[in-house]
Amino acid sequence: xxxxxxxxxGPYQHQASxxxxxxxxxxxxxxxxxxxVFFYHDGVLNGTRLTTxxxxxxxxxxxxxxxxxxxxxxxxxxxxxxxxxxxxxxxEAQRNGKDATNIAPKFRISGLGQLIEAAIQSDxxxxxGD
Amino acid sequence: xxxxxxxxxGPYQHQASxxxxxxxxxxxxxxxxxxxVFFYHDGVLNGTRLTTxxxxxxxxxxxxxxxxxxxxxxxxxxxxxxxxxxxxxxxEAQRNGKDATNIAPKFRISGLGQLIEAAIQSDxxxxxGD
Amino acid sequence: MSDVKKFMYLNRRAPYGTIYxxxxxxxxxxxxxxxxxVSLMCMDDGVYQLVKGSDTSQSDMKNxxxxxxxxxxxxxxxxxxDKASLEARGLTQDDLIEVAWEDFETEEEVxxxxxxVDADQVAKLMAExxxxxx
Amino acid sequence: MSDVKKFMYLNRRAPYGTIYxxxxxxxxxxxxxxxxxVSLMCMDDGVYQLVKGSDTSQSDMKNxxxxxxxxxxxxxxxxxxDKASLEARGLTQDDLIEVAWEDFETEEEVxxxxxxVDADQVAKLMAExxxxxx
Amino acid sequence: MADLHTVNKSPFEKNxxxxxxxxxxxxxxxxxxxxxxxxxxxxxxxxxxxxxxxGDKKVYALRSDLMAxxxxxxxxxxxVEIVDYAGFVxxxxxxxxxxxxx
Amino acid sequence: MADLHTVNKSPFEKNxxxxxxxxxxxxxxxxxxxxxxxxxxxxxxxxxxxxxxxGDKKVYALRSDLMAxxxxxxxxxxxVEIVDYAGFVxxxxxxxxxxxxx
Numbered sequence: 007x008x009x010x011x012x013x014x015x016g017p018y019q020h021q022a023s024x025x026x027x028x029x030x031x032x033x034x035x036x037x038x039x040x041x042x043v044f045f046y047h048d049g050v051l052n053g054t055r056l057t058t059x060x061x062x063x064x065x066x067x068x069x070x071x072x073x074x075x076x077x078x079x080x081x082x083x084x085x086x087x088x089x090x091x092x093x094x095x096x097x098e099a100q101r102n103g104k105d106a107t108n109i110a111p112k113f114r115i116s117g118l119g120q121l122i123e124a125a126i127q128s129d130x131x132x133x134x135g136d
Numbered sequence: 137x138x139x140x141x142x143x144x145x146g147p148y149q150h151q152a153s154x155x156x157x158x159x160x161x162x163x164x165x166x167x168x169x170x171x172x173v174f175f176y177h178d179g180v181l182n183g184t185r186l187t188t189x190x191x192x193x194x195x196x197x198x199x200x201x202x203x204x205x206x207x208x209x210x211x212x213x214x215x216x217x218x219x220x221x222x223x224x225x226x227x228e229a230q231r232n233g234k235d236a237t238n239i240a241p242k243f244r245i246s247g248l249g250q251l252i253e254a255a256i257q258s259d260x261x262x263x264x265g266d
Numbered sequence: 267m268s269d270v271k272k273f274m275y276l277n278r279r280a281p282y283g284t285i286y287x288x289x290x291x292x293x294x295x296x297x298x299x300x301x302x303x304v305s306l307m308c309m310d311d312g313v314y315q316l317v318k319g320s321d322t323s324q325s326d327m328k329n330x331x332x333x334x335x336x337x338x339x340x341x342x343x344x345x346x347x348d349k350a351s352l353e354a355r356g357l358t359q360d361d362l363i364e365v366a367w368e369d370f371e372t373e374e375e376v377x378x379x380x381x382x383v384d385a386d387q388v389a390k391l392m393a394e395x396x397x398x399x400x
Numbered sequence: 401m402s403d404v405k406k407f408m409y410l411n412r413r414a415p416y417g418t419i420y421x422x423x424x425x426x427x428x429x430x431x432x433x434x435x436x437x438v439s440l441m442c443m444d445d446g447v448y449q450l451v452k453g454s455d456t457s458q459s460d461m462k463n464x465x466x467x468x469x470x471x472x473x474x475x476x477x478x479x480x481x482d483k484a485s486l487e488a489r490g491l492t493q494d495d496l497i498e499v500a501w502e503d504f505e506t507e508e509e510v511x512x513x514x515x516x517v518d519a520d521q522v523a524k525l526m527a528e529x530x531x532x533x534x
Numbered sequence: 535m536a537d538l539h540t541v542n543k544s545p546f547e548k549n550x551x552x553x554x555x556x557x558x559x560x561x562x563x564x565x566x567x568x569x570x571x572x573x574x575x576x577x578x579x580x581x582x583x584x585x586x587x588x589g590d591k592k593v594y595a596l597r598s599d600l601m602a603x604x605x606x607x608x609x610x611x612x613x614v615e616i617v618d619y620a621g622f623v624x625x626x627x628x629x630x631x632x633x634x635x636x
Numbered sequence: 637m638a639d640l641h642t643v644n645k646s647p648f649e650k651n652x653x654x655x656x657x658x659x660x661x662x663x664x665x666x667x668x669x670x671x672x673x674x675x676x677x678x679x680x681x682x683x684x685x686x687x688x689x690x691g692d693k694k695v696y697a698l699r700s701d702l703m704a705x706x707x708x709x710x711x712x713x714x715x716v717e718i719v720d721y722a723g724f725v726x727x728x729x730x731x732x733x734x735x736x737x738x
Contacts, residue, residue: 356577
């Protein structure tokens with residue numbers, strides 16, 4: 007089965023990102039294909055490399071990065087949502103005159119069309135949010 | 137009257153930050169003292185300088201900055217909440233080995249004791265959140 | 267698999283208190299380019315998204331409500347409103363915007379694609395969809 | 401104004417689904433250093449914060465529930481639980497943790513400061529507080 | 535002793551308004567803001583609850599949030615007082631403390 | 637045609653479970669996760685609603701979320717099937733689509 011996963015909430019504040027991660031990992035381990043994980047609304051906050059969670063807690067951002075490295079996952083942050091919330095890669099920094107970036111490796115910023123395309127190309131869209 | 141204001145949600149996602157801003161501004165314009173605005177939970181996300189909201193929408197971060205400049209407001213982001221969510225100033229970047237900062241001017245990162253102190257020192261604590 | 271799917275956008279949130287209504291609307295606008303078969307379902311507090319007369323002049327928030335009126339031009343074919351949700355809120359069709367729709371090829375026109383449906387119809391319409399966006 | 405205020409921490413959220421329960425607990429822990437008169441009020445889904453037996457071994461989340469048991473050591477004098485909220489959820493005092501409290505100066509001891517209160521008491525206790533944290 | 539209780543949730547989505555009414559003392563003030571202002575509307579399933587509360591409590595609603603949500607003044611329950619942010623500040627000052635039912 | 641409906645909200649906080657039950661077809665599956673698993677508990681004010689739903693729908697609850705919330709198996713309503721994330725994936729595959737009642 008080919009899956010599209012949508013994540014609507016940021017890490018830690020809501021459990022949605024945890025649920026999406028565990029679901030995605032389980033699907034990959036069962037041999038299913040994950041076409042794309044699309045981060046929308048506050049979900050774009052999963053893609054910052056600047057978090058330092060407590061030592062005795064999970065590192066949500068790194069978990070996504072490691073899963074992406076292992077399975078060559080496509081992790082996409084919605085550009086409009088990212089701009090509102092201050093998620094920035096090199097291209098965005100140049101376009102919008104920002105003096106820093108904060109995006110984590112393996113994440114990329116792109117348009118909402120990536121969500122629509124994922125929904126069309128996949129057998130199932132699974133949404134996690136608040 | 138001396139006020140402490142607490143903001144629990146990030147900009148745009150929830151209206152809480154808008155309400156807190158308009159309330160704080162109205163209080164200051166009436167001549168009341170705002171001892172401190174404390175940003176907790178996702179509220180710390182109000183303190184990033186990397187946002188680029190749409191041209192036809194309000195700039196929530198800049199609004200806080202301008203209010204702080206005009207009235208010498210104390211805008212404090214909770215350090216524990218900020219670390220989880222990737223809000224970083226120079227000190228935090230050094231301590232946690234981060235290669236960038238994203239904090240906006242006029243905001244500072246400090247401990248939860250600043251909230252307790254504000255509640256003790258102020259006549260009223262007003263909380264905005266989800 | 268056909269490249270045209272039945273999309274259902276499920277709206278259950280009030281506008282302004284959170285950004286879900288506005289950012290979900292942005293998905294619909296962008297999605298128009300993909301020529302899918304698109305419906306909107308408003309229930310619970312989502313019915314407030316279609317109430318006319320919003321005025322944000324004293325809120326310093328962007329008034330995105332007029333955009334709903336243009337959804338017919340963005341390929342949305344049906345905008346359904348759950349009857350029970352509407353009634354619990356003391357609202358009627360008169361309180362809601364009207365959205366026109368026209369097929370430029372066949373010249374078929376519909377004056378208003380905003381339609382109130384009962385619980386059985388809601389369940390059936392959602393079940394018939396192929397993708398639900400929440 | 402006295403430097404000792406009556407603080408009430410109002411908890412209305414379930415643990416884990418959102419971070420409010422955990423981060424609110426952090427406020428109480430830090431607040432202990434300020435020697436205020438501190439009570440906790442759990443109502444609505446907040447009563448779930450005091451249910452014993454949480455096991456996060458399969459969730460990869462930090463289990464912060466044991467921390468509630470230590471609140472007596474952090475200067476919390478009362479942990480109130482709204483009766484109606486508890487009953488609606490099919491819970492009784494037996495399902496809740498016990499939290500001991502001791503005054504090291506007077507050697508006064510209380511075995512369990514977790515107390516079930518009815519609606520009138522809840523309203524009165526909150527009204528008597530000087531600061532409510534939400 | 536009188537408190538200001540703030541409610542920012544739609545009463546159809548969450549029980550915050552109901553809880554605020556039940557657990558506040560007679561003489562309290564309740565301010566509806568953000569999505570909470572839907573609770574101030576005439577003709578809804580919640581109207582009775584709000585009217586009952588007004589027997590011994592005062593209910594306010596924030597004007598800018600009513601306007602954004604297209605709730606005209608004639609749709610607001612009689613007796614609910616409409617205030618702006620300056621009025622919100624006055625309510626905070628006039629009461630002993632503020633309790634937010636988030 | 638059968639769908640999987642996911643509910644991640646406590647039924648005491650939001651009406652998502654009630655709405656999911658009311659607006660899903662007979663033969664649907666409902667998966668409770670996150671705070672939604674509170675809806676799977678015996679002896680609550682919501683138990684009757686869930687049992688009624690099980691007349692023509694299948695209800696599942698996610699094990700790790702039950703455990704985190706201290707809901708032991710003997711407190712789970714009879715007939716509610718407990719699944720892990722692999723089971724969640726299987727449910728997604730077994731149904732035509734997934735509808736999230738956020």
